[in-house]
Amino acid sequence: MKPYQVLLIEDEEIIAGFIEHTLAKEDIQVVLMPNAESAWTYLQDNPCQTDVILLDRQLPGMDGIEFLQRLKQDTALQRIPVIIETAASDQESIQQGIDAGAYYYLVKPLQRELLIPIINEAASQYREFCTLQETLNETSQALQLMSHAEFTLRTLPEARLLTNALSQIYPEPKKVATGLLELLVNAVEHGNLNISYEEKTLLLMSRQWHEEVEKRLRDPKYKERRVHVSYRKESNRIVLTITDDGNGFNWEPYLEIQPDRVFHLHGRGIAMARRISFDTIDYQGNGNRVVAMVQLG
Template identity: 30%
Template sequence: MIDALTRHELLNWLNQIIGYSEMLIEEADGSGQENLIGDLGKITCAAQQMLVQLQTPLTCSPSCHSAINTNDSHKQTASPDQVAHHFNPVDTECNGRGSLLVVDDNPANQEILSRRLENQGYQIAMAGSGVEALEKLTSNRFDLVLLDVMMPDMGGYEVLQRMKADTVLRNIPVIMISACSDMGQVILCIEAGAEDYLPKPFNSTLLKARISATLEKKRLCEQERRYASQAMQTEAALERHRALTQAVAGVAHEINTPLGIVKTGLSIIRNRLSLPNIQALFRENSETEALLQDMLESSGLTIKNVDIAHRLIENFKKIAVDQLLEHQDTVDLPALLKDTVDLFKISARQARLDIRLDASGILKAREWHGYPGYLTQIMMNFLQNIERYAYPNGIGGQVDIAVSDRVLPAKAPQFVLTVRDYGAGINPEHIGKIFDPFFTTGRGKGGTGLGLAIVNNMVTVAMQGAVSVESEPGFGTCFTLCFPKNLT
């Protein structure tokens, strides 16, 4: 009866014999030394026969025997020719690349495994003990750890426990390296969070498949975490937007109160100045008569501009409330677009933008039943992007906004809205990403990468439409929105 420690050592030696023989077969086949392949195959075959004898039920624990019966590579012994054919040079263009840490206290095992993985295109680092492995893990970035179960001082199970207890290391996948007699430890490691295990000696096909599968699973998990993080950030940004919109609506209401008082006071003054007895007092000489005329004109002009300010604030308040309540309404589309452009007038003047609105393409009804607040937000995002990216640093330029209607076969009537600039344009490599959340080339210009992502979501989901973009560097950009005249 062979004890567990002796069996472990024998398996390590067999792993080295088989591993080195297989690598020599690969090198001989790739260097034109085919005459060596037959003899090397015999060595490998003999080692595998010894492996089968070592792993018979008479010398293995029940758990070990179960593992052997589920491993096809150990059920029968291959011929030398089959061995030589099976271990052709590994395709270095394998799926994916990554940085792997190989942890094994046996230098020969380290070398065999590392050389195989380097041939597959991976970057390899090695550690000869559990302590060294933890030191390297804390100071370097690895995509996967291949961890031997049985090591002196600190075994693989303890290393795994410490990794899973660490908030940084816990997400690094671990594949246990095990001799058959270590099966009980392997089960403990799997229960503790290891992804998989590889038996010694290493089967090159199994090695490649399990590492590729583990790295792919890691990639998908990281992608899922990124998407979850992006969703949380987007929701937080939308919540801030709702809070700001609510505050704007409140401020607009408060501003209207003093504007109303100003208008009332000016109207009283103007009415008093228009009374015949008051006007008679000012007509005593030419100077006082001119003063009366100036006061009448000034008060009239002030009242007119107060009315304009009141109307703008009311529009701003309505837009804010519409956005806050996600309110559907029937509106005159060109009028809504004009109000939006008016809201942007101050920024447009500072950025020297010449914004032109053309609604002559609407041949039928101008009314749109939808979300006015959403469309206003979309237009504001477009105009802000044009100010920031198309004509940066106040260089100024023309912006053409055009709206038309169309009827397509078997489809409801639609509006087509285009926003075109003639500025810097978009780099072709960025076109496919501009609607992605958090993609921006303007972090230093105040860009968050959310503006066009929100636009895309509003158009496709809320407005049941579509948005597209065409651009050429140096010649400008055109965004096109198509959406139904009446939302269902």
């Protein structure tokens, strides 16, 4: 696999040197820019090279928040995950970053044990998003004639396969694909495989998440569980219902990106699906069923 590339926007030489040295030991490539203006020029010239942006909030000239706002307005660049490094950990500053589109936060002084897994997770998610986009093409337009369908899946590769097909039925496939995949992955890992929020945090930190998922898929306790997907196209909307065989979860805290979870490695998928991909997301019962709707016309 091609090494991840991080665009580091940092004007302090000592901090930049620490980050470059730390990431180099993990075979992560770093492109260093001392200010937001030069970083913006680099992105315009190399729009497909960067997997993650590590952005200092306080920069000379254009500051980090202004840069982030500009990035999110560019359709070619807006999906690149941005990790803000900041000395400001107050709620107001964090909320400002969230509103501007930050996906991750790191508080200075940076800690290696947090820096590496956060960058790996962000880059992995972005690579997965890019792979999904490459598979979306016009050859599947016949699927748009489908008015209703039922699907059953068990594994994460099956979730990705169904995402590739179903997202093409929607008016904006790329917009829906990311959120749909998040909901299906959530149904597999948290629903059917009963991986808790805390367990996933530890698994990501130790880089054992994929191994644990495969282990539980083979476990007799979980191997018969399935995710059931119902698709229904009406005159003015598309309704997707996803039901897993798990025990449900407390879904309400995850509908929004909460400031107290900005420093976590995960936990944003449902909120991002609700904010970007679907017009409404409605969890029902004990949380093992979600109805996602997109308005037509």
